[in-house]
Amino acid sequence: MSETQTERKIRTLVAKVGLDGHDRGAHVISRAFRDAGFEVIYSGLHKAPDEIVQAVVQEDVDVLGISILSGAHKTLVPAVIEGLEEYGVAEDTLVLVGGIIPDEDRAALEGAGVDAIFGPGTPMEETISYVREHVDR
Amino acid sequence: MSTPTSPQLVEDLLSGDHAALARAITTIENRSSGYRDLVSALYRHAGDTVVIGITGSPGAGKSTLVDKLAEYYRDEGMTVGVIAVDPSSPFSGGAVLGDRIRMAATAGDMDVFFRSMSARGNLGGLSTATADAVKALDAFGKDVVLVETVGAGQNEVDVVKTADTVAVLVPPSSGDDVQMLKAGILEIGDVFVVNKADLAGANKTVQELRQMLDMRDRREDDWDPRIVETVATDGTGLEDLLEAFEAHTTWLERTGQLSERRRERYAAEIRTLLRDDASGLLEREIANAGGMDALVDAVEANETDPYAIAADIVEPLEECVERHNG
Numbered sequence: 001m002s003e004t005q006t007e008r009k010i011r012t013l014v015a016k017v018g019l020d021g022h023d024r025g026a027h028v029i030s031r032a033f034r035d036a037g038f039e040v041i042y043s044g045l046h047k048a049p050d051e052i053v054q055a056v057v058q059e060d061v062d063v064l065g066i067s068i069l070s071g072a073h074k075t076l077v078p079a080v081i082e083g084l085e086e087y088g089v090a091e092d093t094l095v096l097v098g099g100i101i102p103d104e105d106r107a108a109l110e111g112a113g114v115d116a117i118f119g120p121g122t123p124m125e126e127t128i129s130y131v132r133e134h135v136d137r
Numbered sequence: 138m139s140t141p142t143s144p145q146l147v148e149d150l151l152s153g154d155h156a157a158l159a160r161a162i163t164t165i166e167n168r169s170s171g172y173r174d175l176v177s178a179l180y181r182h183a184g185d186t187v188v189i190g191i192t193g194s195p196g197a198g199k200s201t202l203v204d205k206l207a208e209y210y211r212d213e214g215m216t217v218g219v220i221a222v223d224p225s226s227p228f229s230g231g232a233v234l235g236d237r238i239r240m241a242a243t244a245g246d247m248d249v250f251f252r253s254m255s256a257r258g259n260l261g262g263l264s265t266a267t268a269d270a271v272k273a274l275d276a277f278g279k280d281v282v283l284v285e286t287v288g289a290g291q292n293e294v295d296v297v298k299t300a301d302t303v304a305v306l307v308p309p310s311s312g313d314d315v316q317m318l319k320a321g322i323l324e325i326g327d328v329f330v331v332n333k334a335d336l337a338g339a340n341k342t343v344q345e346l347r348q349m350l351d352m353r354d355r356r357e358d359d360w361d362p363r364i365v366e367t368v369a370t371d372g373t374g375l376e377d378l379l380e381a382f383e384a385h386t387t388w389l390e391r392t393g394q395l396s397e398r399r400r401e402r403y404a405a406e407i408r409t410l411l412r413d414d415a416s417g418l419l420e421r422e423i424a425n426a427g428g429m430d431a432l433v434d435a436v437e438a439n440e441t442d443p444y445a446i447a448a449d450i451v452e453p454l455e456e457c458v459e460r461h462n463g
Contacts, residue, residue: 008167009230009257034231039255044238051244055237058250060159087156 010135012063015043015052017080020070025098029065032124038063038131049076053083056093062135068099078112085113094134096127147178150277155247158277162252165269176269182276186218189382190297191285192325193306198332199285200239201369202306202378207249208242209375210281216248218274220267222286222296225255232256236285250274264295265409268402271299294325298405301398302385304328304378307346310338323349326362328381334366334374360388415454422450 014030016023023045033040041059043052056064064084066077077097084090090113097109098118106117115134118127146164149157161179164172189206191199200221207217221236234253243249252270256263267284274282286296297303305326329350331342343364350362363381367374389395423429426449435441 008169009255011163030233034226034233035229037229037231039225039232039234039253041234041237041253048245054245054247055251057155057247058159058252059237060156060163089156 010038010063010131011041011059011061012038012065012131013041013043013052013055013059013061014065014067015047015055015080016045016067017043017047017049017052017076018068018070018072019046020068020072021045022069023067025069026067029067029098029124029127032128033065033131036128036131049079050083052080053087056084057087057089061093063094063096063131065096065098068097068101071100073097073099073101074105074108077109077114081113094131096130098122098127144178147175147182150179150273151182153277155250158250158273159252161273162270165273166254166257166266168266172269176272179269179272179276183272184275186271186275186279187281187386188271188300188302189281189283190300190303191283191306192287192297192303192322193330193332194308195287197306197308198367198369199287199306200236202330202332202367203236203283203285204240204242205369205372205375206283206379207240209379211243211246211249215280216278217243217250218271218277218279218282219249219251220254220270220274220282220284221251222254222256222263222267222284224287225257230257250277250279264299265406267296268299268406297325299402301389301395302327302382304330304382306330306332307342308333309336309342323353327360327385328378329362329364330378331364331366332369335368339366358392360385360394418454419450422453426450 012033014026014033016026026042030040030042041055041061043055047055052064052066055061064080066073066080068076081090081095084093084095094116095114096116096118097114099120101109101117101119109117116130118130146157146161150161161175163169164175191203193199203219203221207219210217219240221234223232223234223236225232232255234255237251237253240249240251254263254267254270271282271284284296284300303326305322305328307322307329309331329346331339331346333339343366346364350364355361363384365374365377365381367378386395389398423432426432426446432446436443436446
């Protein structure tokens with residue numbers, strides 16, 4: 001009866017992983033996501049890959065946005081995605097990476113399961129419409 | 138992959154699958170179709186999980202305290218569920234759910250299941266969603282569930298009522314005794330926690346709280362609310378707090394209040410569900426009567442009035458009830 005009144009929201013986790021103390025970008029994207037009507041869980045700084053995996057699983061987010069500027073993306077990002085696969089949630093989670101990713105590393109990250117990479121200067125609307133288009137549950 | 142409503146989801150949840158538990162809570166939060174069947178199934182497997190509510194103003198230290206409590210329970214070999222409710226933006230409907238950041242002591246430990254929920258602006262529905270999510274954690278087998286929410290206000294008070302024991306955090310120097318009176322926090326708390334007790338003004342806050350609590354009408358066997366001083370960041374006073382929780386649980390059991398409170402809660406849940414259902418039926422009656430716009434037009438044209446319309450709409454329902462009783 002009133003079960004038709006569903007209140008679906010896009011849930012996102014904005015994550016900082018590893019030894020990278022720059023969280024300005026993460027804050028800006030968190031706020032933009034909130035203003036777009038998404039629910040945003042912010043991980044806080046210096047998280048290990050398994051803490052990010054724990055948060056994605058428990059919070060059942062549609063989108064994981066990893067912000068990384070330390071240069072360690074080639075080890076940390078695949079470690080997170082492997083953890084998601086272990087819990088069987090990798091397929092259901094849209095994985096985005098933002099920050100400084102050299103062009104030559106892009107293919108490797110995409111091969112590891114990253115859905116999209118947004119470098120510096122990407123307009124916020126682009127990221128938000130990408131999420132809206134690709135989240136389907 | 139099980140669909141949100143399939144019996145497989147309940148089975149996976151009961152077998153200890155964390156992703157299934159998370160998906161069940163999402164189904165509950167979204168009010169997805171079939172969520173009622175899901176909650177019904179969970180009820181059959183729910184047991185006697187201890188539910189503790191933690192509330193207090195923003196920045197009072199709730200999340201930090203929850204982190205320390207979770208660490209303590211884990212050290213005791215218990216499994217823990219946490220539901221942290223944050224407000225949502227009244228403008229965009231979005232929300233930044235930041236309580237998870239404080240979960241430092243138990244980070245990476247999957248036996249602490251931490252779930253952030255936003256208020257989603259739904260009147261009254263939040264407490265039902267929270268209670269249902271607690272049921273999911275209960276059925277999953279969590280020994281203790283902590284429900285954390287920003288106080289105060291009707292929504293929050295309803296949320297913490299889903300708990301057996303309610304702790305209210307009061308920061309030092311958080312205003313005079315009149316502030317405490319008007320916030321309505323005195324009625325809701327079983328345990329009052331003067332957190333950040335290392336700050337100036339803590340003693341005065343304890344005294345003021347004591348005075349206000351002593352002014353209440355209290356019968357012989359009523360619970361005498363405890364006041365505990367803590368410093369959540371370094372764990373000072375945590376043992377006193379746990380001892381107060383335990384004393385309250387003992388009191389609940391001894392006086393029969395535990396079952397009394399649970400009965401009240403079930404009654405409230407039944408009423409909420411029925412209100413939802415009844416208003417769903419009435420929405421259909423409104424559509425049958427030509428829709429809300431047409432009804433409003435009639436009022437505007439002075440042909441009728443809201444009372445007469447309401448009486449007309451509810452009439453078939455009334456007839457049914459009377460026939461049923463007759």
